[in-house]
Amino acid sequence: MPDAGPPTLPVAVVIPARDEAVRIGETIDGVRHIPGVVAVVVVDDGSTDRTAVIAAQHGAEVVRHVRGHGKADAMMSGLGRITGMRRVGRIDASTTVLFVDADLEASAQAVGALVGPVASGEADLAIATLPDDGRRSDQGGGHGVVVGLARRGIEELTGWAPEQPLSGMRCLSPAAIAAATPFARGWGVEVGMTIDVLDAGLTLLEVPCDLRHREVGTDWRSQVHRAAQYRDIALALAVRRLRRRLGPG
Ligand SMILES: O=c1ccn([C@@H]2O[C@H](COP(=O)(O)OP(=O)(O)O[C@H]3O[C@H](CO)[C@@H](O)[C@H](O)[C@H]3O)[C@@H](O)[C@H]2O)c(=O)[nH]1
Numbered sequence: 391m392p393d394a395g396p397p398t399l400p401v402a403v404v405i406p407a408r409d410e411a412v413r414i415g416e417t418i419d420g421v422r423h424i425p426g427v428v429a430v431v432v433v434d435d436g437s438t439d440r441t442a443v444i445a446a447q448h449g450a451e452v453v454r455h456v457r458g459h460g461k462a463d464a465m466m467s468g469l470g471r472i473t474g475m476r477r478v479g480r481i482d483a484s485t486t487v488l489f490v491d492a493d494l495e496a497s498a499q500a501v502g503a504l505v506g507p508v509a510s511g512e513a514d515l516a517i518a519t520l521p522d523d524g525r526r527s528d529q530g531g532g533h534g535v536v537v538g539l540a541r542r543g544i545e546e547l548t549g550w551a552p553e554q555p556l557s558g559m560r561c562l563s564p565a566a567i568a569a570a571t572p573f574a575r576g577w578g579v580e581v582g583m584t585i586d587v588l589d590a591g592l593t594l595l596e597v598p599c600d601l602r603h604r605e606v607g608t609d610w611r612s613q614v615h616r617a618a619q620y621r622d623i624a625l626a627l628a629v630r631r632l633r634r635r636l637g638p639g
Pocket residue numbers: 405406407408409410435458459460461464490491492493556557558559577578580603604605606619
C-alpha cells in the first residue's frame with residue numbers, strides 16, 4: 391500500500407491582522423497550500439489600510455473590528471467565526487484551528503508542519519519556532535527583555551522553558567482551545583495560552599518551521615510596541631501567579 395503520508399485533519403486558519411495590506415494577500419495564498427485547509431478567516435483588527443479588501447479578494451472569510459482591540463481579541467473573534475461555521479455545518483466538528491500571523495507572506499505555507507503532531511495526538515498545542523537568522527532568538531532589538539520576561543515567567547509557573555515563548559503560529563486541539571480560552575488580553579495571549587494548556591495537563595511541542603516574518607526594529611515605535619508587549623505579558627503572568635495562590639475554585 392502507498393504511504394498515507396503524515397496524519398492530517400481538516401484545518402481552519404485564523405489570521406489576526408492590523409494594517410497588513412502589504413503582506414496579507416501572500417500570507418493567505420501561502421496557507422492555502424497547507425493540506426486539509428477548509429477555511430481561512432482573517433480578523434481585521436481595526437485596520438486603517440486595505441487589509442480587509444485584499445483579504446476578501448484572496449478568498450478569505452473576513453471578520454471586521456471597527457476599532458482595534460488587540461491581537462488576543464482578534465483571535466477570539468476568529469474562534470467565534472469558526473464555531474459558527476461548525477454549528478451550521480459548513481465545516482466538520484473535528485476541524486482543528488491554526489493561528490497564523492499576517493506578516494509571513496509565502497513562508498506561511500511552512501506552518502503546515504504544526505498540523506501533523508496535533509492530528510496524530512502527539513501534542514494538543516504545536517508551536518512554530520522560527521529560524522533565528524543568525525541571531526539568538528532572545529537577542530532582538532530590545533535585547534531580549536520581553537522574550538526573557540515571557541520565558542522566565544513560563545518556566546517559573548510550569549517548569550518548562552520555551553525556546554521562542556512569543557511565537558504566534560500555533561495549532562490547537564479542541565482540548566487545548568477549551569483550556570486556553572478566554573485568552574489573556576493583547577500581547578499576553580501566547581504566554582497565557584502556554585501556561586493554561588500545561589496547567590490542564592495537556593502536551594505541547596515546539597516545531598521548527600522555515601518561516602520569515604517582519605522583525606521588530608529599534609526605532610521609537612518598536613520600543614513603544616515592546617513596552618505594550620511587556621505590560622500585557624506581565625499582566626498575564628500576574629493573573630496566573632494569583633490563581634496559583636488562590637488555588638482551584
Ligand atoms: O492590535 C493588533 C496588533 C497586531 N495584530 C496582528 O497580530 C499579529 C502579530 O503582530 P506583530 O506586529 O507581527 O507583532 P510581533 O511583535 O512581531 O509579534 C511577536 O510577538 C507577539 C507577542 O508579543 C506575538 O503575538 C507574535 O506572534 C510574535 O511574532 C500580526 O498578524 C498583526 O497584524 C492584531 O491583530 N492587532
